[in-house]
Amino acid sequence: MPSDPSKLKIVKELNRSDILFSLARLPATNQLFVGSSDFAIHSLDPMTEGKESKQFTGHQSYVAGLTLAGDQLISGAYDGRLGWWDVETQQSIRMIDAHDKWIRGVEISPDDQFISTVSDDMVCRVWNAQTSEMVHELRGHAPQTPTRFPSMLFCSAFSPDGQLLATADKVGHVVIWDVQTGSELATLDAPGMYTWDPKQRIHSIGGIRSLAFTPDSKRIACGGIGQIGNVDHLDALARIEIFDWQTGERTHELAGDTHKGLVERLVFDPEGNWLFATGGDHGGFIKFIDLEKNEIIKQDKAPMHVHDVAINEQHDTIYAAGHGKVIVWELKPDETTG
Amino acid sequence: MKSPQRFLSENASGQAFNRRSFLGGTSLGASAIASNMTILNMLKSPALAEELKRQEKRVILLWLAGGPSQLETWDPKPGRPTGGPFRSIQTCLPGVQISELLPAMSQRLQNTAIIRSLNTKIADHGGGATLMHLGRRDEPNVKYPDLGAVIARELGRANSTVPDYVTFYTATEGRSNALGQAGFLGARYMPMFLTTDSKPENLSRRETISDVDHRDRAELQKLLSERFGRGRANATLASHNEAYSRVRGLMASEELFNIEQEPQAVRDKYGPSLFGQQALVARRLIEAGTPFVKVSRAWWDSHGQNFETHLELVAELDHVMSTLLDDLEERGLLEHTLVITLGEFGRTPSINPSLGRDHFASAWSTSLTGCGIKGGSVYGATDEDGNTVKDGEIGAAELFATIYKALGINPHKDYFVGSRPLPLTDPGTETVAEVLA
Amino acid sequence: MQRWVTGAEPAHFLCSPRLSRDAVALELMKTILSVTVSLFLVLPSFRATFADDLLPADQPIPTVIDHYIDLALVDTEVIPSAPATDANMARRLYLDLVGRIPSMAEAQSFVAAADDSKKQQLIDRLIVSPGFIRHQANEFDAMLMNGKGSIRDYLLTAFREHRRWDEMFRELILGESADVEQKGAIQFVRSRAQDLDKLTNETSVMFFGVNVSCAKCHDHPLVDAWTQNHFYGMKSFFSRTFDNGGLIGERDYGLVSFTTTAGESRQASMLFLNGTEVEEPAPKEPSDEEKKQESQRLEELKKNKQPPPPPEFSRRAQLVRVALESQSNNYFAKAIVNKTWNRFFGSGIVMPIDQMHPENEPSHPQLLEWLARDLINNGYDLTRLTRGILLSNAYARTSMWEGEQPPEPSLFAVALPRPLTPFQYATTLRFGSRSPETFASDLSVEDHEKRVEAVETSARGLATLFEQPYDAFQISVSEALLLSNGDRAENELLREDADSLVNKLKVLTDRHQIIETAIWSILSRPPTADEFSMFDQYLAARENQPIQRCQQIIWILLTSSENRFNY
Structure with missing residues (x-):
């Protein structure tokens, strides 16, 4: 048994003065790279008290997306730029103007061949992870909300089989793309994730903030927040909807009854045992859901609003970055806890 | 036989109680040029338009309710821990940068003064809104008039046929904090308050009565009321007669609220948002002689997702404000119209875990554009993280004194309630000379 | 203090209204007053007065009021205005005691009565009527709750049971002991x-x-x-x-x-x-x-x-x-005396009424002192105080001032027109728009009361649209727009209901009769010759609109200043 969410416990908690929006982990190590509100990428090992060894500078706004492609670290930031960095030397390999507006996230395909970037310019671009050549430019999201405010394209996700890419935006619109051809395969809508208040406050909040395909690539999970009464606050239950993307059928609708805020990250256990969700409002949460039984296996408060996570190869350790903290959780079965 | 109308008009010369002298003010405000719908048509005549523009002063207050962030508007701190993700952009003024969320405004600061050094101390919505409406703390034993009421009295005409104080407030949140307070100036100076409709209530004649009958019954009512008023010199009684005497004129101003009267090209410029449409009505109103219009945009209270909220709201503000300023300038109205952006406070430099900013009154910003203002100026400064004012600290009183002064109103004049003199701004309050033309 | 005074622009209205008017009348008045004045002559002092200085406690309230008021008038050489006409008096008393105008029958019967004591009789009749209790409840509800919730049910019970004011105070601050659900008086505290x-x-x-x-x-x-x-x-x-x-x-x-x-x-x-x-x-x-x-x-x-x-x-x-x-310096008793006085005179003995502090001199310190003592000695009985004030000559003056500059309100030399409270005005509008037959004199007392109460109830919605008067109150243009163009005003006041005034008037062919009925019904008085002439022309020009012309003159009278004020 590789992991047991019921044994969830914090094994490390590092305080920081910045806000961490993105996280990447060097395989088979505790070495983390975090994208910060100080516009830099920091590398740290939380198990050695987070002593910072390296810093990558060059972005001019929040670093919202980080991924590793071999020995290259790829970053996307609110400055619209995409950076390639040498992990060893911390030198910038290249920095390109990738989008007109904020880059909200950077994802990498399972074979490390492609990366996808999403931006508030409402375009998803697929790049060759090694050469930085643009492979596709995917336009399937309306630039404005129905009430004519700028929309936002928050997230993308590759399917485990590497064939599919999903993108999702502020109003809850999801597009499934064919990675090879760049063609649009299906669209879905989860309007419950977006709140427009036409009367009391006349602005909006919400959106789909996280996506994950099921291990069989047949379904897509969307994370966000439910309908909000007072749009000044993240004041609704964290929300997950799962669709069969081919039929459009919504197979799961999960809001729980405890944790409020945005679902910032969704990760499926490759064995299919659980779906992991995390995020937050002023505080944070973490939860594990058994999709077969449609019930929560384990949920808890997180010590901070979590923005990004990485999970180790054994799926028994979770590294999380968020508001002012880095956290390491373990969910190891008793016999292997050490 | 004489027609009743003629009979009435021959007799309709009552003597109105002079409220202005009752209040003890000496200024009659701007000149009393007739201001009504006909003016709108006459503005086509350039000579008269010039004349009007020279003499009449107006205010449009863009009331940003809930508290916009100074860091995402006029006082960005890019690269600081408090600065948030937005960049600042170079403006048309050398050395002056504002948030990238205001690209259109960044190129239109030649008539604008930015004040970056408000410290108003009150950081709850109700108290802050009261302070920034009155220019002073509310006192239970004296009901002070708000900015709109003072301007209406100082710059309006006693028997104006256009409304002299109009407020738009569409959202419901915070509306009760912005209702308008005429205080000791009296209900004559309460705003015409518009909420979901862009047209005021009870301004159209009911179909059950003809226009002639509506007019004649009002004239006979007026005559009766004036006769009743003789020998009864009483301010409240006079206000009744005065209120009714304004009805017909206000009804004639109904078309001012109808933006369909504007060319499509103008409407397109302002855009489809309610805020934009109301700004266009505001322009029509001030053009026709209304001295004070408040267009409220609520609700900026971004405790969660401050940046995304400001992406929506500042983008809208940038568009509406720049369109309004362009329109006023093209019509030659800007030098006689003061456009103010103001909320009840700013927002905390620190960013909370919901990526929000909270209430903050210690170091925030406002802008003044047009009439009486030294364009292209920036006054005051905050520290590198925006936590405190480090230079040129002012409060609500100084801001209001500066606004009055820009409009040619003596900020130190007294009103009288009974025998008690009530200064327009507290004694010793100084104007910000650096932003005055 | 200094900051309020420096830099003041001269205020021309501040000049004292000492008027030397008809010298003969003045001398006459001095003579009349000289007896009482010489007996109790105490120059108005600027500091606390003592019980010993006051008129004896057993004097009737109206006598004491007129004594002190007249004393100041003599001192300032101001001759007060004449007594109000009977019709004016009836209207004023109905509005003050039962919160509505008199019906045509009530007004006409008061004017026609020859009895010298008819004013006292009317006061004594109205003050024990259910209408007085309802009006008291409305007025106190508005005062205490400021529009944030209502304790009217509690107040109705309290006034019906003639509860003492000190007892009501105790209940408002502490709650009634039997009220476990706290729905009653304690709402005063709860709402704040x-x-x-x-x-x-x-x-x-x-x-x-x-x-x-x-x-x-x-x-x-x-x-x-x-x-x-x-x-x-x-x-x-x-x-x-x-x-x-x-x-x-x-x-x-x-x-x-x-x-x-x-x-x-x-x-x-x-x-x-x-x-x-x-x-x-x-x-x-x-x-x-x-x-x-x-x-x-x-x-x-x-x-x-x-x-x-x-x-x-x-x-x-x-x-x-x-x-x-606190017997000495009794804020509690003086405050309610001053408020009650302010309610019936349109100006308090201390002004503003929320500034009864040591540095703000009452206009008539001894009167305030005496009335407060009387209130305490007589079980905080507000009805007694009300009755006493309403019986005074000072209350009964006309609001017309014939001279040039009216005297200071604090002399109480002329009645002040008082804006109606929302309930008074809404009830008056509804009441005035009913046919006089609705309140015919041959109705039984019970039936009459039922109909009056029904009109009051029907006016409650309309009342929410008006503003509670405050110091230096001004009537807003939105009220004028509402009554000029609002559908509600039209539906509630001008519709041709069976018992509406429109219905009554539209069938009358004699224009003078229309005018007479309308003015008596709404303004509670006979038309003047001028009014006959003005309205006659108005009606004559609209012979072809028999219904609308009646609606229009009803509108004119309902919305006239005269009907907006208790004058």
């Missing part, structure tokens, strides 16, 4: 419990005539003797009051501390306005554990909608005690 500063100040304004809030942030700018201690001293009486799920409770612990303008932190103790400090048993500050238990208990009570248990030592009860005990 979220904001203790407001509760402190509004209690002080309403019951003691003193606005203490300007002593909150700094020492009182107008009253040297009052410091921040006074505000926080008053606040201390309320500091343990809290709202638990809509039910009011009071704790046994908790202190008020505040920061002085000098930046010093101070602990407040209970201090009443007259300087009386209240001692209390030393409060036991509970431990954190006890507090936790307490909040659990309160949660439980909240769930079960039960009120929190009463405290062993109630600070609010101390306020009631100390306010009622």
